[in-house]
Amino acid sequence: MWQYIIRRLLQAIPTLLGVSIIIFFVFALTPGDYVDTNIQLTPEKAHELKVLYGLDKPIIERYFIWLGNVMKGDFGFSLQFQKPVTSLLNDYIWNSFLIAIVSLILTWTIAILIGVYSALKKYSWFDVLVTLGVFAAMSFPSFFLGLLLIKFFAVDLKWLPVGGMTYGGSNSTGMAYVLEVLKHMILPVSVLTMLSVGSLTRYFRANMLDVIRQDFVRTARAKGLKERVVIFKHALRNASLPAITLLGFELPGLFAGAIITEKIFAWPGVGHIHMQALDNRDYTVLMGFTMFLAILTVLGNLLADIFYSVADPRIRLK
Amino acid sequence: MNNKLKLVPALLLSLSLVLSACGGAQDSASNTAGQSATTDTKSAEAPAAVKDGIFKATDMSKNPEAAKNRKDTFIVGLTEPEGVFNPYFYHNGYDGNASDAMFASLIDYDKNGKQVPGLAESWDVSPDNLTYTFHLRKGLKYSDGSPVTADDVAFTLTILHDKSYDGEFDITPAHIKGGQEYKEGKASSIEGIKVIDPLTIQITTTEVNARTLGLISGPVLSKAYYGKNYKQGDLSYIRTLHSKPMGAGPYKLDKFIPGQEVRYVANPYYYKGKPAIEHFIYKVSTPDTNLQMFQAGETDYDGFTANAENFEQLQSLGFANVNVYTASNYAYLDINHKKPYLQDKRVRQALAYGLNRQQIVDTNYQGYATVANIPASTVSWAYTDDVNKYEYNPEKAKQLLDEAGWKVGADGIREKDGKKLTITWLGTKSSMTDILVPIATENYKEIGIQFQPEIMDFNALLTKREQGDYDLASLSTSILLDPSDGVEGFTTKMADNGYSDPKVDELYQKSISTLDINERKKIYTELFKYLNDDLPVIFFFNRKVMSATNGRIHGLEPNSYTGISGDLAKLTIEN
Numbered sequence: 001m002w003q004y005i006i007r008r009l010l011q012a013i014p015t016l017l018g019v020s021i022i023i024f025f026v027f028a029l030t031p032g033d034y035v036d037t038n039i040q041l042t043p044e045k046a047h048e049l050k051v052l053y054g055l056d057k058p059i060i061e062r063y064f065i066w067l068g069n070v071m072k073g074d075f076g077f078s079l080q081f082q083k084p085v086t087s088l089l090n091d092y093i094w095n096s097f098l099i100a101i102v103s104l105i106l107t108w109t110i111a112i113l114i115g116v117y118s119a120l121k122k123y124s125w126f127d128v129l130v131t132l133g134v135f136a137a138m139s140f141p142s143f144f145l146g147l148l149l150i151k152f153f154a155v156d157l158k159w160l161p162v163g164g165m166t167y168g169g170s171n172s173t174g175m176a177y178v179l180e181v182l183k184h185m186i187l188p189v190s191v192l193t194m195l196s197v198g199s200l201t202r203y204f205r206a207n208m209l210d211v212i213r214q215d216f217v218r219t220a221r222a223k224g225l226k227e228r229v230v231i232f233k234h235a236l237r238n239a240s241l242p243a244i245t246l247l248g249f250e251l252p253g254l255f256a257g258a259i260i261t262e263k264i265f266a267w268p269g270v271g272h273i274h275m276q277a278l279d280n281r282d283y284t285v286l287m288g289f290t291m292f293l294a295i296l297t298v299l300g301n302l303l304a305d306i307f308y309s310v311a312d313p314r315i316r317l318k
Numbered sequence: 319m320n321n322k323l324k325l326v327p328a329l330l331l332s333l334s335l336v337l338s339a340c341g342g343a344q345d346s347a348s349n350t351a352g353q354s355a356t357t358d359t360k361s362a363e364a365p366a367a368v369k370d371g372i373f374k375a376t377d378m379s380k381n382p383e384a385a386k387n388r389k390d391t392f393i394v395g396l397t398e399p400e401g402v403f404n405p406y407f408y409h410n411g412y413d414g415n416a417s418d419a420m421f422a423s424l425i426d427y428d429k430n431g432k433q434v435p436g437l438a439e440s441w442d443v444s445p446d447n448l449t450y451t452f453h454l455r456k457g458l459k460y461s462d463g464s465p466v467t468a469d470d471v472a473f474t475l476t477i478l479h480d481k482s483y484d485g486e487f488d489i490t491p492a493h494i495k496g497g498q499e500y501k502e503g504k505a506s507s508i509e510g511i512k513v514i515d516p517l518t519i520q521i522t523t524t525e526v527n528a529r530t531l532g533l534i535s536g537p538v539l540s541k542a543y544y545g546k547n548y549k550q551g552d553l554s555y556i557r558t559l560h561s562k563p564m565g566a567g568p569y570k571l572d573k574f575i576p577g578q579e580v581r582y583v584a585n586p587y588y589y590k591g592k593p594a595i596e597h598f599i600y601k602v603s604t605p606d607t608n609l610q611m612f613q614a615g616e617t618d619y620d621g622f623t624a625n626a627e628n629f630e631q632l633q634s635l636g637f638a639n640v641n642v643y644t645a646s647n648y649a650y651l652d653i654n655h656k657k658p659y660l661q662d663k664r665v666r667q668a669l670a671y672g673l674n675r676q677q678i679v680d681t682n683y684q685g686y687a688t689v690a691n692i693p694a695s696t697v698s699w700a701y702t703d704d705v706n707k708y709e710y711n712p713e714k715a716k717q718l719l720d721e722a723g724w725k726v727g728a729d730g731i732r733e734k735d736g737k738k739l740t741i742t743w744l745g746t747k748s749s750m751t752d753i754l755v756p757i758a759t760e761n762y763k764e765i766g767i768q769f770q771p772e773i774m775d776f777n778a779l780l781t782k783r784e785q786g787d788y789d790l791a792s793l794s795t796s797i798l799l800d801p802s803d804g805v806e807g808f809t810t811k812m813a814d815n816g817y818s819d820p821k822v823d824e825l826y827q828k829s830i831s832t833l834d835i836n837e838r839k840k841i842y843t844e845l846f847k848y849l850n851d852d853l854p855v856i857f858f859f860n861r862k863v864m865s866a867t868n869g870r871i872h873g874l875e876p877n878s879y880t881g882i883s884g885d886l887a888k889l890t891i892e893n
Binding site for chain 2: 281
């Protein structure tokens with residue numbers, strides 16, 4: 001097992017190197033750079049800044065400078081935020097993580113419950129209505145859903161705040177602070193959950209339908225086990241196996257930030273930063289952040305494989 | 319003032335607080351979706367131009383509790399402060415807004431863009447217009463209680479000349495004597511900067527330039543605070559101070575919460591007296607929902623896209639003072655003068671006559687913008703109305719094209735020497751683009767020009783433009799403090815569209831070579847008339863800016879030049 005993990009980690013190195021080459025060149029070759037975004041600079045001033053920022057060097061050289069620094073653990077300095085990239089991401093990424101993890105837990109819980117239930121009551125009224133509901137929620141664009149919720153709950157009913165993470169000028173601490181943040185989280189988390197719950201529900205429903213038709217479920221029932229045990233112990237476990245892989249893929253998503261949702265609710269997440277960095281061609285931030293997500297993707301895959309072998313003893317890692 | 323002048327994609331963004339806040343090329347998205355529809359269908363027809371002014375709140379009883387309960391805090395919505403709180407180092411205009419509250423300048427601007435005393439009580443210019451002497455007020459203090467002296471002014475101007483200075487403020491046009499030598503490391507101080515006594519400083523320049531005074535009279539940085547570790551040629555230490563700014567402005571930083579708020583408290587040492595409102599906050603808002611935030615009382619002030627829908631909605635709130643004022647910038651369609659067929663003045667004029675600018679502007683802005691014909695805003699002191707209006711006239715356009723030798727071909731498109739007249743236009747995604755494209759396609763087709771729109775992201779547009787791969791491009795200038803800012807881009811040295819005209823160069827030089835405002839006004843009138851005829855670009859429109867203030871805040875009169883920062887210190891809250 002340990003051997004397997006170490007081998008997989010070593011294999012990740014060339015993968016990440018390849019990824020870094022691709023994303024560096026994709027970003028570097030997008031038209032315009034950080035200095036170009038301000039075209040009222042005189043040509044001399046613009047050139048001066050390019051030299052100071054190292055943007056005048058050939059692209060290959062810039063890549064190796066970047067790579068060399070990363071090897072030393074230095075992800076560079078954001079031109080736009082005038083801050084090291086790592087500390088910049090640290091400022092914002094946990095806010096994104098907060099709403100992502102809560103919505104992930106909600107999504108999975110709801111999806112499993114609904115998925116299992118509609119599989120058991122296949123083609124019932126409940127199944128039809130739920131299917132309709134989740135598809136409807138899924139097909140709304142997130143900005144529309146967000147604006148709609150804001151109108152109902154924040155503007156008309158005044159139950160919840162329009163946006164942000166705390167009230168302006170709030171100095172609350174301890175429990176009061178937690179409650180305040182929770183209140184601000186409700187709308188963005190609802191939007192994220194509504195958007196992702198649909199596909200997952202369908203996934204669980206399909207898997208469940210597959211499994212309950214199989215022989216071992218019939219055997220379990222024949223043994224006289226309670227229906228509840230049959231469904232949740234025998235059927236659901238087997239139906240969940242493929243979902244582990246899916247869960248592994250969620251790992252980078254937890255930190256990626258939801259650009260549109262965060263923007264609408266003025267949530268101080270990393271999605272903002274990503275967009276800003278792209279608009280301003282702030283390469284170090286783009287590179288640092290994308291690489292971070294790439295690492296998480298590789299890691300998520302590995303974790304999924306490991307958990308899979310734990311959950312299903314038939315699979316052996318070599 | 320050191321507002322960086324940036325080009326912004328024409329009409330991007332619901333101009334935030336002040337025009338200087340032009341952070342980049344965010345898409346302006348659909349900022350009214352989801353609100354109750356108050357669409358004014360009449361507005362599709364030509365609406366009358368809206369007048370500038372403040373439309374007072376009508377029913378303060380509608381003020382939401384959230385706002386009423388805030389007794390000593392003024393909250394302003396701001397799109398994206400990033401935490402670089404130094405007037406000479408920020409890249410994003412929102413950080414410029416955030417810095418304005420904390421730093422004070424030698425000279426301020428009033429609502430007409432005229433220079434008025436700030437930290438400097440008065441200033442003299444020598445008869446040869448080369449030497450400037452500033453007299454500081456007595457007893458000035460920074461927010462930490464330390465004195466503001468002429469040494470600080472000298473320090474500020476010195477670091478702007480440092481070779482490691484990597485901010486975007488460009489001091490070189492001021493031509494301070496010895497500045498270049500300092501930058502190159504040939505001198506250890508700048509010859510032209512002379513501290514006479516703690517309250518007097520003299521700046522000697524080598525060229526007369528009307529813009530110099532503006533460049534050298536900006537915010538003052540404390541030498542004791544920002545210059546402790548300064549060695550010539552190395553400013554890197556200053557980065558650590560961007561998050562801990564210290565200046566002589568009305569407010570001082572309390573706390574910056576990334577992505578959420580910039581919190582300030584009143585500066586007790588402010589030279590015009592401590593502000594009456596103890597707490598001031600810039601709260602992050604987004605153009606998508608800032609109206610809802612304002613409506614719910616979570617903010618006291620914010621800027622909105624100026625159009626009839628937003629105006630009606632804000633007025634119907636009852637508790638909002640709605641401010642409408644004309645921006646100091648102008649939007650234009652850039653012309654690529656490297657294309658031989660666009661070097662012909664008649665073709666350029668035909669492009670102007672042949673496009674129904676009035677219709678486009680009215681449809682998009684519903685009266686909140688006017689068609690421009692010169693490179694200046696209607697609020698500028700140099701503005702003149704006495705120019706060719708280029709009213710939509712397809713017959714005139716056709717005639718000009720005929721004269722220029724472009725003959726209508728078999729497919730209705732004009733040709734000359736076997737080449738078809740096709741105009742490629744570059745624009746960014748915006749509501750303006752949605753309106754311009756169909757109208758321009760139709761208008762130009764009528765006069766025998768094939769119009770080819772290309773829509774892309776702003777940086778891509780700039781790059782395409784730099785490569786010369788276009789005919790027209792929608793652009794807009796940013797805040798224009800001095801009339802010269804609006805025409806500098808047409809001089810041979812600065813024009814990146816290939817335009818070059820000795821007469822323009824000469825008039826431009828003349829316009830900045832005197833400091834006499836009446837003399838300058840005459841020169842600008844001549845220059846504007848010339849440019850209006852020669853059309854280095856197609857002038858497009860001057861737009862208005864709309865913002866709203868919660869009615870319980872008194873004393874706020876936002877304007878095109880200083881936004882809200884000029885009024886911050888004198889605001890009061892009615893409880």
